[in-house]
Structures are given as structure tokens and as C-alpha cells.
Amino acid sequence: MNEKQWIEYLKKHVSCFEDVIGIGDDSAVLPDGTLISTDTFVEEIHFSRKWASWRLIGRKACEATISDIAAMGGKPLWLLANLSSSESGGVADELLHGILECGIPLIGGDTTSSQKGAVTLTLTVLGKTERPVLRSGAKTGDRIFVSGKLGGTQAGLLSLQKGLNLFECEKRFLEPRARLDISESWGALATSMIDVSDGLSTELNHLSEASKKRFRIDISKLPCFSEIEKTGREAAELILESGEEFELLATSNFNLPGGFEIGVVEDGHGVYDGLNEILPRGYDHWS
Amino acid sequence: MNEKQWIEYLKKHVSCFEDVIGIGDDSAVLPDGTLISTDTFVEEIHFSRKWASWRLIGRKACEATISDIAAMGGKPLWLLANLSSSESGGVADELLHGILECGIPLIGGDTTSSQKGAVTLTLTVLGKTERPVLRSGAKTGDRIFVSGKLGGTQAGLLSLQKGLNLFECEKRFLEPRARLDISESWGALATSMIDVSDGLSTELNHLSEASKKRFRIDISKLPCFSEIEKTGREAAELILESGEEFELLATSNFNLPGGFEIGVVEDGHGVYDGLNEILPRGYDHWS
Numbered sequence: 001m002n003e004k005q006w007i008e009y010l011k012k013h014v015s016c017f018e019d020v021i022g023i024g025d026d027s028a029v030l031p032d033g034t035l036i037s038t039d040t041f042v043e044e045i046h047f048s049r050k051w052a053s054w055r056l057i058g059r060k061a062c063e064a065t066i067s068d069i070a071a072m073g074g075k076p077l078w079l080l081a082n083l084s085s086s087e088s089g090g091v092a093d094e095l096l097h098g099i100l101e102c103g104i105p106l107i108g109g110d111t112t113s114s115q116k117g118a119v120t121l122t123l124t125v126l127g128k129t130e131r132p133v134l135r136s137g138a139k140t141g142d143r144i145f146v147s148g149k150l151g152g153t154q155a156g157l158l159s160l161q162k163g164l165n166l167f168e169c170e171k172r173f174l175e176p177r178a179r180l181d182i183s184e185s186w187g188a189l190a191t192s193m194i195d196v197s198d199g200l201s202t203e204l205n206h207l208s209e210a211s212k213k214r215f216r217i218d219i220s221k222l223p224c225f226s227e228i229e230k231t232g233r234e235a236a237e238l239i240l241e242s243g244e245e246f247e248l249l250a251t252s253n254f255n256l257p258g259g260f261e262i263g264v265v266e267d268g269h270g271v272y273d274g275l276n277e278i279l280p281r282g283y284d285h286w287s
Numbered sequence: 288m289n290e291k292q293w294i295e296y297l298k299k300h301v302s303c304f305e306d307v308i309g310i311g312d313d314s315a316v317l318p319d320g321t322l323i324s325t326d327t328f329v330e331e332i333h334f335s336r337k338w339a340s341w342r343l344i345g346r347k348a349c350e351a352t353i354s355d356i357a358a359m360g361g362k363p364l365w366l367l368a369n370l371s372s373s374e375s376g377g378v379a380d381e382l383l384h385g386i387l388e389c390g391i392p393l394i395g396g397d398t399t400s401s402q403k404g405a406v407t408l409t410l411t412v413l414g415k416t417e418r419p420v421l422r423s424g425a426k427t428g429d430r431i432f433v434s435g436k437l438g439g440t441q442a443g444l445l446s447l448q449k450g451l452n453l454f455e456c457e458k459r460f461l462e463p464r465a466r467l468d469i470s471e472s473w474g475a476l477a478t479s480m481i482d483v484s485d486g487l488s489t490e491l492n493h494l495s496e497a498s499k500k501r502f503r504i505d506i507s508k509l510p511c512f513s514e515i516e517k518t519g520r521e522a523a524e525l526i527l528e529s530g531e532e533f534e535l536l537a538t539s540n541f542n543l544p545g546g547f548e549i550g551v552v553e554d555g556h557g558v559y560d561g562l563n564e565i566l567p568r569g570y571d572h573w574s
Contacts, residue, residue, distance in 0.1 A: 040369040045402075
């Protein structure tokens with residue numbers, strides 16, 4: 001069962017509530033506008049000590065988690081951290097420092113032993129919004145925006161692996177930031193929104209599927225890190241699959257402040273650049 | 288760093304909020320009365336497939352988690368489930384069935400791969416109460432109550448290990464239930480409350496320390512499973528250390544309905560039976 005199948009499975013089995021927006025969006029939305037989202041990070045699956053300190057790993061995990069609140073147009077308010085580790089002391093201490101750096105108050109959590117060498121961190125974030133932006137609201141004629149340059153995470157990992165010294169991209173890989181600076185202003189204007197955590201091609205398909213619309217984008221308009229040319233990879237390909245960017249992808253019939261316009265919403269289905277269909281091809285670049 | 292040290296560490300570092308009851312109680316309490324609690328369960332640390340199906344493991348984990356809401360006098364409303372597993376399909380499916388049996392709507396979660404053989408389940412529960420009952424409210428002269436028979440979990444595990452056929456206790460070990468049936472009525476009357484997840488001796492000490500009072504109990508009054516005599520263990524000892532009972536332990540100057548009165552709150556500190564001090568000695572009986 002992959003993640004998509006699991007979500008489909010959950011949707012089928014979990015239908016006993018009608019006043020909550022639950023499984024399938026970036027965060028669940030409770031009747032009072034509370035947002036809640038949770039992410040699990042497993043050593044050597046989601047992160048590696050090869051590239052980053054525990055502090056950076058904690059910070060990145062935290063940014064990834066609060067990015068799900070940003071993706072709904074919300075403001076993160078409280079955090080819980082669960083840690084399983086076979087080591088005591090240092091790991092927890094350093095991870096915690098990274099988490100606290102995000103500035104969201106930590107109000108609870110759990111700590112347990114784990115089997116040797118398998119550190120698992122689960123973060124849960126509570127937030128609030130008066131207008132949750134779902135994936136399903138894109139309208140025909142809306143324009144499609146992305147909030148910043150893409151491709152940096154994947155290029156940064158390649159740079160570290162090959163010793164390319166692409167420092168801007170390495171920083172993006174190691175120290176990405178959730179777009180809390182714009183999430184509320186975009187949330188007030190957007191018809192649909194998501195964060196680029198699984199790669200732009202995947203996220204475009206998520207919005208297109210949930211909104212039942214065709215997304216027509218112009219690949220030549222995608223904003224990207226200039227350093228990615230030096231990776232030897234084809235730029236457009238790398239931009240489309242680079243995950244953990246945590247930029248926002250949104251549709252709106254307004255100009256989204258600071259956004260890069262990359263396409264338009266049409267009747268139909270699928271994601272296209274001209275005649276070429278863009279299929280989801282993101283994968284987990286943190287592994 | 289053990290759990291107590293970690294909690295102390297967190298308390299020291301996490302002081303940037305004043306309107307939340309955070310780390311140190313069974314659940315965090317948000318300004319609007321929302322309760323939130325989270326627990327992590329690791330294979331071969333908190334549970335073993337030797338005694339239980341994935342469905343029973345999921346159900347027990349769920350009862351343990353919602354018991355933290357019961358311990359605050361609250362009502363559990365929503366649940367999130369995070370699963371890390373190296374196997375696909377069956378484990379998630381069966382665990383989910385156990386979780387759904389608890390009857391609390393599942394509104395989110397995460398699923399990830401894990402290293403081989405290390406299934407990790409994190410459950411997060413949101414609840415509500417108008418009157419959160421903390422650990423720190425016991426008053427001199429209050430009486431001490433426990434909501435049901437104790438010792439069954441530990442006796443049940445011994446029974447399974449030794450083939451003693453103590454079926455009532457085995458059922459308690461495999462299928463404990465959070466006391467949602469009484470949590471709200473006790474919550475309206477109690478001055479302090481906790482659930483017996485780490486053993487009665489440990490929980491009594493938690494209340495005594497948080498309330499800065501002496502807890503004087505009468506060990507001969509502790510309600511227990513009759514089968515525990517057949518384990519060969521000294522009954523009082525086993526009752527005091529048996530965890531994962533999920534009965535409620537509370538103080539009040541009212542009669543708590545259905546409760547067993549086991550002692551009284553006095554000025555001073557520590558937990559005593561006559562002149563004998565009762566030190567915390569619970570441990571994780573699920574391992």
C-alpha cells in the first residue's frame with residue numbers, strides 16, 4: 001500500500017463525520033476553524049545524518065509540518081513533538097533546539113525508546129484560519145501561481161552528493177522555510193492551495209484532481225534557482241520533481257502578492273504544458 | 288535522559304506561553320478548553336506481536352491515548368494516526384480496524400516506511416472539557432478514589448507468559464478500556480485526577496508531587512482482580528506497579544460515583560501506607 005492507496009483506503013473507511021474536512025487535504029479542519037496536521041520523519045527514510053546535524057533535522061521537520069498549515073492559509077499556533085530514539089540525551093536535546101527555532105510554542109509530546117539506530121520524530125501542529133483554502137476550489141479561468149523559486153532542494157542534495165558547491169541550493173535543501181510570511185495573505189485570495197512538498201508535478205496534479213479542472217502551465221515561466229544548471233540535470237525536469245521546497249502553489253483570479261504566474265485553470269482534467277501531459281513524478285528527496 | 292528528565296528539560300526550555308497548560312499533565316489544555324494529547328508506541332518496546340493481533344494492538348494504543356483525555360475530565364472528539372512500518376497493507380489495515388473500534392473519528396495522520404521490523408504508531412487525540420482537572424489540585428482533607436479493580440494488566444501478562452489461564456486478567460492486559468463512561472462525571476467533582484497508566488504507586492506520587500500534599504492510602508482497601516493471587520506474586524506489590532490499567536485515580540471532597548475510596552489527602556509530602564512510604568515503581572508492562 002503506498003501513501004495514495006492508504007489515503008483512499010482511509011477515505012473509504014472513515015466517513016462517520018460530516019462537519020470536519022479530514023483526510024486528503026494538507027491539514028484537517030475542525031468545525032471551529034482549528035487546523036491540525038501531523039507528519040512522521042524516520043531516520044534513513046526521510047532524513048540522513050550524513051548531511052545535517054540533529055538541530056537542522058529538527059528545524060527542517062518542523063518547517064515541513066507547519067508548511068501544511070501555511071498551505072491552508074492558516075497560522076500555526078501550537079506544536080507537539082514525539083521522539084523515539086535508542087540514544088538518550090543528545091539527540092533529543094539537539095532536535096528540540098531545532099524545533100524551538102521555528103518559534104511555535106511546544107505544548108506537549110511523548111518520548112520513547114526505539115530499536116537501535118531508528119530515530120523517529122512525529123510532529124503535530126495546531127493552527128487557525130477563518131478561511132481554510134482547500135485543494136478542491138480551483139475555478140476555470142483562475143491563474144496559477146507559485147510563491148518562489150523551485151528546484152533548489154533536489155539540486156542541493158545533488159550538490160552535496162557530488163561536491164558541486166552549489167551553496168544556495170544546499171542551503172535550500174538543509175534549511176528550507178515554510179512560507180508563513182505570505183500564507184495568510186494568499187489564503188485570503190486563493191481558490192485552491194497546496195505546498196510543494198512532493199514536487200511541483202505531483203502538487204499540480206493534486207490540485208487538478210481535487211478541483212476536477214485542467215491545469216495548463218508554461219514550463220518556461222517556472223521560477224528556478226540559477227545554480228541548478230550546474231547539476232547536469234535538465235532544469236525543467238528537476239524543477240518538476242524537486243520536493244520539500246515548501247513554496248506555495250495556488251490558484252486565484254486575483255494577483256497573489258509576490259507570486260510567479262505559471263499558468264491557467266481550464267475545463268477538463270490533467271496537467272499540461274502545451275500538448276505534453278505532466279504526470280506526477282515527485283519523490284521524497286530527503287531520503 | 289529518562290522520561291521524567293525529558294519533561295523537566297522541556298519545562299525549563301518551553302516557557303514562551305502563559306495561556307496554555309502544557310507539559311506535565313496528561314493532556315495539554317488550550318485557552319478555549321481544547322485538550323490535546325499524543326502517545327507513541329514502538330514494536331517490542333510498548334507492544335509485542337507475541338500476545339496480540341495488530342487489531343488488538345491498535346485498539347489498546349487507542350484506549351491508552353484517549354485515556355489521557357479521560358484523565359482530564361474531558362471527552363475525546365477527534366483522532367490522528369501516524370504509522371511507520373516496513374510492511375505494506377496488512378499491518379496498517381488491521382491496526383486501523385482496532386483504532387476505528389474505539390469510535391473516535393479519525394481525521395488525519397501520516398504513513399511512512401520504517402526500517403525493517405520496527406513498527407511505530409503515534410496517536411494524537413483532541414478533546415474538550417469546560418473544567419480541565421489537573422494533577423495539582425488536591426486539597427488537604429480530600430479523599431482519594433480509584434475507579435476500578437487494579438493489578439489485572441500485570442497479572443494478565445504473567446498469565447500469558449506462564450500459561451496460568453487467568454482469563455479475566457489476560458483480557459485486561461489485551462483489551463483494557465479507557466474510563467470514558469465516568470470521566471466527565473468524575474471531572475466535575477474531582478480536585479485532581481490522573482489515569483493509572485504507569486502503575487498506581489507512580490500515579491499517586493505524581494498527584495502528591497504536583498499538588499504538594501501527602502497522600503495517605505490504605506493498601507488493604509485497594510480493589511483488585513481476585514485472580515492475581517494465582518500469579519504467585521504478592522498482591523499489594525503487583526497492584527502498586529501494574530500499569531496500563533487506565534482506571535482513574537482522583538481526589539475529591541465529594542463521593543465519586545462508582546469509585547473505591549482508598550485514602551485521604553493530608554498536609555505534607557510523599558505517599559504513605561501507615562508509616563511505609565510508597566515510592567514510584569511502575570514500569571511499562573506492555574513491553
